Amino acid sequence: MKRAILTTLMSAVLAAGLTVGAVNLATAEENNTKKLIKALTSDNLGWRVSAAQILGDNQEERAVKPLIRMLNNDFSYAARLSAAVALAKIGDKKALRALKKVSKHDRNQTVRTVALGAHEMLENSNAQLASEK
Structure with missing residues (x-):
């Protein structure tokens, strides 16, 4: 009987710990995203570039406007x-x-080329999604 109660209590503690851990992880991810978005305006070029890369890799939609x-x-x-x-x-x-505007008017040829490729990639993926509906 004591063993069953102890097992039940241990299971409850473990479940509670996992739930708290999941909540803490979600909160940490939210905080990291906010910090990365803020880093997009840093004076440090390396931070800006790295933050953009990470936000892109994570497909973070909240970062689109920044x-x-x-x-x-x-x-x-x-x-x-x-x-x-x-x-x-x-x-x-x-x-x-x-992306279309930058592909035509940016002062740097490489930026124009990359922006054009990004624009075409987005256009094609949106057209593909529309045709699948």
């Missing part, structure tokens, strides 16, 4: 390149207009 701002306004071509690639990886059609 990445568009980075694409349009950052003085560094490396940061603008990273923003274009990240937007393509995220795949949100809200980025189409900005």
Whole structure:
């Protein structure tokens, strides 16, 4: 009898611990995303580029608007390149207009080329999704 009660209690404690761990993990991920989005405006170019890459790899949709701002306004071509690639990886059609504009008007040829490729990639994926519906 004592063994059954002890087993039940241990199971309850373990389940509670797993639930708390999952909640803590979700909170940590939320905090990390906020920090990465904030890093997009850092004075440190390496942080901006790295943050854009991570947000793109994670397909973080909350980063679309900040990445568009980075694409349009950052003085560094490396940061603008990273923003274009990240937007393509995220795949949100809200980025189409900005990518098209940058593909025509950015002062750096490499940024224009990458933005054009990202724009075409997004257009094609959105067209494919529409045809599947």
